Amino acid sequence: MKRLLDILSSALVLLLLLPFWLIIAMAIVLESRGGVFYRQIRVGKDNKDFYLYKFRTMRTGSDQKGLLTVGERDSRITRVGYFLRKYKIDEFPQLLNVLKGDMSIVGPRPEVRKYVDMYTPEQMRVLSVRPGLTDLASIQYVHENELLAASEDPEKTYIEEVMPAKLALNLQYIDNQSVVGDIKLICKTFAAILR
Numbered sequence: 001m002k003r004l005l006d007i008l009s010s011a012l013v014l015l016l017l018l019p020f021w022l023i024i025a026m027a028i029v030l031e032s033r034g035g036v037f038y039r040q041i042r043v044g045k046d047n048k049d050f051y052l053y054k055f056r057t058m059r060t061g062s063d064q065k066g067l068l069t070v071g072e073r074d075s076r077i078t079r080v081g082y083f084l085r086k087y088k089i090d091e092f093p094q095l096l097n098v099l100k101g102d103m104s105i106v107g108p109r110p111e112v113r114k115y116v117d118m119y120t121p122e123q124m125r126v127l128s129v130r131p132g133l134t135d136l137a138s139i140q141y142v143h144e145n146e147l148l149a150a151s152e153d154p155e156k157t158y159i160e161e162v163m164p165a166k167l168a169l170n171l172q173y174i175d176n177q178s179v180v181g182d183i184k185l186i187c188k189t190f191a192a193i194l195r
Helices: 001-030 079-086 094-101 124-127 137-142 142-148 153-175 177-192
Strands: 037-043 049-055 104-106 133-135
Touching: 001 037, 001 049, 001 094, 001 104, 001 142, 049 094, 079 153, 094 124, 124 133, 124 153, 133 177, 137 153, 137 177, 153 177
Parallel strands: 104 133
Antiparallel strands: 037 049
């Protein structure tokens, strides 16, 4: 049932947003050199790697300078990129991941291998389900970049504070998941973005 809802909803939203995608693509290309999309290897269900798609919000090659972004002080992000990130528009291409079956609409956000390798055996349970576009942690940490920007050591803060808290929320979701719960999470996500 969940997979059917994922396919129908992602296909519908992709069709409705296609004209906006063309405008976003033009804005990205006009501001900085490089492609429209950014691909990054993330870890999905059953600990398998997949390519996650986003609209490119950074200058080309920026990910070689670090995996974490730290709010407005991160000079790698373009002006268009700041806007796309602020309203989570950069995440829309992940609807393609949902159609492909790599992701679901709701589920734990997929992480990069570097941080997954730090998971405890209990935290590895988040890999028992498809990762999602949104989850409890996405709502609670909607301003994660600003939190990391305020830290003297953003990576340490992420590893020691943010990541364990997010994983605890993800495990809570896995233990209590339902279609009704997913619909509530989607509504809460839109509310958090609009706020």
